[in-house]
Amino acid sequence: MPISTHNAISIVELCSTLRQLQQLHGHVLAAGVLHDPSLFAKFVATLALCPKTPHHLNYSYELLAHSPHLPSLFALNSMIRAHSKSPMPLQSFLFYRQILFADALSPDNYTFTFLIRACTQASAMGAGRAAHAAALRRGFRSDAHVQCGLIHMYAEFGSRDAFRGVYAELQSPDLVTQTAMVSACAESGEVHLARELFDKMPHRDVVAWNAMIAGYSHMGRSREALDLFGLMQAEGVRIGEATMVSVLTACAHLGALDQGKWVHVYVEKNKLRITVTLGTALVDMYFKCGCVARAMDVFWRMKERNVYAWSSAISGLAMNGAGEKCIELFKRMEEEDGVLPNEVTFVALLHGCGVAGLVEEGRELFKSMKIRYGIEPRLEHYGCMVDMYGRAGRLEDAVSFINVMPVEPHAGAWGALLNACRIHKNIELGEFAMEKMMQLESRNHGAYVSLSNIYAESRNWGGVSDVRESMKAKGVRKEPGCSVIEVDGQLHEFFVGDKSHAKYPEIEVMVKEMLRRLRLAGYVSRTNQVLFDIQEEEKEDALCWHSEKLAIAFGLMSLRDSVAIRIVKNLRVCWDCHETSKFVSKVFDREIVMRDRNRFHHFKDGFCSCMDYW
DNA sequence: CTAGGGTTAG
Numbered sequence: 001m002p003i004s005t006h007n008a009i010s011i012v013e014l015c016s017t018l019r020q021l022q023q024l025h026g027h028v029l030a031a032g033v034l035h036d037p038s039l040f041a042k043f044v045a046t047l048a049l050c051p052k053t054p055h056h057l058n059y060s061y062e063l064l065a066h067s068p069h070l071p072s073l074f075a076l077n078s079m080i081r082a083h084s085k086s087p088m089p090l091q092s093f094l095f096y097r098q099i100l101f102a103d104a105l106s107p108d109n110y111t112f113t114f115l116i117r118a119c120t121q122a123s124a125m126g127a128g129r130a131a132h133a134a135a136l137r138r139g140f141r142s143d144a145h146v147q148c149g150l151i152h153m154y155a156e157f158g159s160r161d162a163f164r165g166v167y168a169e170l171q172s173p174d175l176v177t178q179t180a181m182v183s184a185c186a187e188s189g190e191v192h193l194a195r196e197l198f199d200k201m202p203h204r205d206v207v208a209w210n211a212m213i214a215g216y217s218h219m220g221r222s223r224e225a226l227d228l229f230g231l232m233q234a235e236g237v238r239i240g241e242a243t244m245v246s247v248l249t250a251c252a253h254l255g256a257l258d259q260g261k262w263v264h265v266y267v268e269k270n271k272l273r274i275t276v277t278l279g280t281a282l283v284d285m286y287f288k289c290g291c292v293a294r295a296m297d298v299f300w301r302m303k304e305r306n307v308y309a310w311s312s313a314i315s316g317l318a319m320n321g322a323g324e325k326c327i328e329l330f331k332r333m334e335e336e337d338g339v340l341p342n343e344v345t346f347v348a349l350l351h352g353c354g355v356a357g358l359v360e361e362g363r364e365l366f367k368s369m370k371i372r373y374g375i376e377p378r379l380e381h382y383g384c385m386v387d388m389y390g391r392a393g394r395l396e397d398a399v400s401f402i403n404v405m406p407v408e409p410h411a412g413a414w415g416a417l418l419n420a421c422r423i424h425k426n427i428e429l430g431e432f433a434m435e436k437m438m439q440l441e442s443r444n445h446g447a448y449v450s451l452s453n454i455y456a457e458s459r460n461w462g463g464v465s466d467v468r469e470s471m472k473a474k475g476v477r478k479e480p481g482c483s484v485i486e487v488d489g490q491l492h493e494f495f496v497g498d499k500s501h502a503k504y505p506e507i508e509v510m511v512k513e514m515l516r517r518l519r520l521a522g523y524v525s526r527t528n529q530v531l532f533d534i535q536e537e538e539k540e541d542a543l544c545w546h547s548e549k550l551a552i553a554f555g556l557m558s559l560r561d562s563v564a565i566r567i568v569k570n571l572r573v574c575w576d577c578h579e580t581s582k583f584v585s586k587v588f589d590r591e592i593v594m595r596d597r598n599r600f601h602h603f604k605d606g607f608c609s610c611m612d613y614w
Numbered sequence: 615c616t617a618g619g620g621t622t623a624g
Binding site: 178215 | 617
């Protein structure tokens, strides 16, 4: 029996792949009903929903081109919509022009909504402004969908005044538009404004909550993200996948393992499907809390793994010092899942080669990046290479790599070289790197600290005090060291010499007791790590109150014997604290997992996973 | 057939 138009429309809705649609196409052709305008439109609309390959678009385009009828506004809108989500969003304008040139058609609110999204996707500011102007000319000044799209677009462009202007023109913005505005403000760095708006909203649904939580998460204000999540639960709002993803991002940033685990349990209890996105967020959270085995477990259980998932695993292994495994994973991603790497994957991979000292492998992979995958190395990749050579002690190679970089070396490259000079105690080259660094970023805290450490290592106190003087002259302050430890799901924050904790008196006793026992075991403090040329005893005293030591002592007194002490530090760990941690792991038979600005240190039985190489 | 929230690095 030949297929009817009506049947065909129902069947189109059931199609989810291009193949199925093509088969249906055959039947429809045979039945001679292909060019029914509503069937055609349905075809195009369905294709628009699965725009993974350009073939879908070509296919719809063929349909359009061979249709004996003039395309309807609906069909053209569908084409604009489909292209807006494709890798070539600006092709949308071809169909917009067709609408303009067709006597019987004129663009409607749908047209502009999709067109604006296309400009957003393409980061095309000029086109976006043109679309905005056209929408206004045609009277869509108060269309909620169009205006909402504009807010989103200008936020993506970073045009704060533009999205504010759009919002200010609105008579009474609805829930969706208000949410868009909350996101826009947060994204442009005005989290406070976003929160004000959010608090003033008469009704807030899940998405509105998510927008605000994500706003905090993205700006690195993770504590506030978690606080707001608490409030959301208290209000009994239904919690969904997107909420969990933002919460996990915050947990990962803070290294809040207990809270992250809680999310994982919640997800399993409530049988939320672990999608790629949620899975990736979980994997990332576990890695950033130093739980390599758990992270990999979640990773392998994921039903689907895309380039985000693979990259986060590779990056996680790199952070935790497992360079060989990074390379292994990199090979498997293409072999097993057919996933191709992107530039982020390579940053992670090269970083992994660097921390593991796999120079030859790193060089090969760097070459393959362009040749095999067509990815042009960017600044970050060059930075990784300099770091890799430098760490391995191949300082000349690092320098010549900087010299042959086709792009102007950035602060990151000089910083990597400077750090390498610290590790390998090369004063002269270190001073050179510092000079270059100062021309680019004269207020880079880390650089001053590195250089000062280079001098201190060789007991060059004149150099140390010069560094201090030049910091003072430029008004650069050393960023205060801060360590965070989670106990019973509560995060406790310690700064250097910080006495503000409620249990400080006990902590002080514990630090002294801890150091006494370490000294008995042979620990000697390395006073040359102190920035200033003060008296030896004072130096030792200053070292005692580094934030890591306070946090470790607090961990020792508050956590059960069997649990590892997990610490997150905002700066790089200093040599003395690193040494202390090694001793504690042995003397107190306690695992310590420390995340510093760059990587993880897993201390066990007196050794660190970084092999003192960081 | 529209609009708002979510994942990898630095």
